[in-house]
Amino acid sequence: MTEATETKRQSGQVRDGKWLVLTESTGEPSVNYVHDCGTEILGKSVSYPIWDGPTPLSGSGRCESKTIPYCPKCEKEPGSLGEPITPKGSYHNP
Numbered sequence: 001m002t003e004a005t006e007t008k009r010q011s012g013q014v015r016d017g018k019w020l021v022l023t024e025s026t027g028e029p030s031v032n033y034v035h036d037c038g039t040e041i042l043g044k045s046v047s048y049p050i051w052d053g054p055t056p057l058s059g060s061g062r063c064e065s066k067t068i069p070y071c072p073k074c075e076k077e078p079g080s081l082g083e084p085i086t087p088k089g090s091y092h093n094p
């Protein structure tokens with residue numbers, strides 16, 4: 001038995017600086033959001049490692065934490081570890 005996960009889109013997408021899933025939702029900000037499919041939108045805390053060092057994969061070890069909104073019905077649950085942040089001037093973003 002396979003779950004139809006391939007029909008779910010990637011969570012955490014942004015359009016015009018706003019969370020895509022929230023732009024598609026109804027509801028009051030800071031009260032609750034309900035996606036246009038009728039499912040309540042959940043938030044998932046995601047940590048982003050900060051790679052700000054001068055060599056590959058190096059950095060101070062800090063992480064930035066964000067809450068990613070997602071629709072559990074339409075979107076994949078975000079992983080708890082996000083894409084690394086590479087500040088300008090670091091090895092990965094010279």
Ligand SMILES: [Zn+2]
Pocket residue numbers: 035036037038039071072073074075
């Ligand atoms: Zn949905």
